[in-house]
Amino acid sequence: MKPLNWATLGCGVIANELATALARQNRHLYSVANRTHEKAVAFAEKYQIAKVYDHLEDVFTDPDVDIIYISTPHNTHIQYLRQALANGKHVLCEKSITLNSNELDEAIALAEKNHVILAEAMTIFHMPIYRKLAEIISFGTLGPLRLIQVNFGSYKEYDMNNRFFNRNLAGGAMLDIGVYALSLIRWFFVETADQVLSQVKYAPTGVDEQAGILLMNPAGEMATVTLSLHAKQPKRATIAFDKGYIEIFEYPRAMEATITYTGDGHKETISAGETADALSYEVADMEAAVCSGDLSTIESLMHLNYSQDVMHIMTEIRNNWGMKYPEEE
Template identity: 65%
Template sequence: MKEYRWATLGCGVIANEFAEAMKKQGRSIYSVANRTYEKGAAFAEKHKIAKVYKDINELFTDENVDIIYISTPHNTHIPYMLEALKNGKHVLCEKSITLNSQELTEAVKLAKKNNLILAEAMTIYHMPLYRKLKEIISSGKLGDLQMVQMNFGSYKEYDMANRFFSRDLAGGALLDIGVYAISFVRWFMSETPLEILSQVKYAPTMVDEQASILLMNSKNEMSAISLTLHGKQPKRGTVVFEKGYIEIYEYPRSTKAVITYTENNEQETVEAGKTEDALLYEVLDMEKTVSKSSDEMYLDYTIDVMDIMTKIRKSWNMKYPEEENSEQK
């Protein structure tokens, strides 16, 4: 398979993990762009990246770049993504991939028009454990899915200037941690949920600090999700079937699940993958998809999850400044 040249747009914590994932393959990122050149240069020095752009726009027109990895704040994703796709670059973008389904539809349309791969860096879809669990579920020995229960609570200091609580940086529980929870649910559900109920508690900045969400699809598969940005919860998912249930802890990058068969209470431990290789799995799957050897990026699930989150925020009448400005034009 061709060795693709990657560029990273953004130099935060997750971008550093991405750079380390490339090193595990004995490779380095081709180039880096950042809003602040000095930060980009420091990142390049740390990870031995040869090229740093003084202007972000130079990244999009660099003919040597094959794939751009975007890890900037949520509300900057869509303009960068569209510019990359216009210039013939494949895009792997951190979650949440866009603010809403309208933005994502525009990006998907452009990617298809230019025959490019657009994907969200959703760890769950690439961890070997989840693929192994799907094989077990497909065998039928657990019976039909009944319910998915999902908790995700992260304790963030009550600092309204922090990005987690900032409207100007598209903060809030749903786009930051809810995207993981709903992606987990979508992975196990046989079709997308169409019935959606939710409750929300707002932070003083009027972003969602806490939420509970109920989902159901036409097959009566149900899900209950609880999210909070100001209280620690176990990152626990329970997937309930007719003949047993699966428990998964630390679920975004999980490598272990326990299946309990309810008829006799026998347990089966399923293990696969390595937590520290989470971004490496994303990189390898993206490259397989770009090479057209297989489609490993689950864009259809990404679209479903974004539609659900958009409908939830619409029911709350919660909008970000970019969305308000778009309506006024």
């Protein structure tokens, strides 16, 4: 089978990581599209990409493109998803995959109608450490899950024009970093949360600068989340069970975790994967999903159902806050 052709829509940090991930396999991106043509040309020269589109929309109709990686600002995702999926392209879309649940439901329906794969580029679903921890948990030695605590705090310069605080670019903590915290929780929860409480502090632009979230699912598993765009916190998660707890540092791209067994206090260090290979794991899973053609295999690799659950929670929280982006008004 010939190698799958990847196109990147966007030339930012993630697109550079994608190009680097393919280069490690002695491969190149097939093509590049960008709203600013000059940036696409420069990106193509940097990574020896043969094809640059004069018009961004041409990527959707190129018959030689198999998979499009979308890494533009998340308020643009749905307009590009509509075109890519309608033209029969598989799509791996940067988080947050859409602005809200309605957009995601629309995109999923389009993917199903056109028999293509849609997935969110959520690194937690692909890094080996999380799969290894899930396997350990499945053995039952830790007992049932009780509580998850997740922190994610970034310190962004208090510039209301940058994308993190810009309402016109769907800025705010929830869609930028909260999606990681909630995806980690969904990975370990046996089922999605059905009870959600939250508090929010707004930036002067009206986007969420800081938030606290409480969750509980029907199984009685609970989680707490603290988010901030203007207060650095360790990227730390603690997953507490009946007979021990797991500590994960530097998530989402973690490669090590510590398990403490509370019965005798002994600790076990678990290692898997490499932080630098995060995009390589996403690429490998997406290609395996495309090649499999089996729905259960696709779900086990890409976890779009988890993305749906997380998007539903984020949408519910923002609805409760009454916080909308211009596209939602």
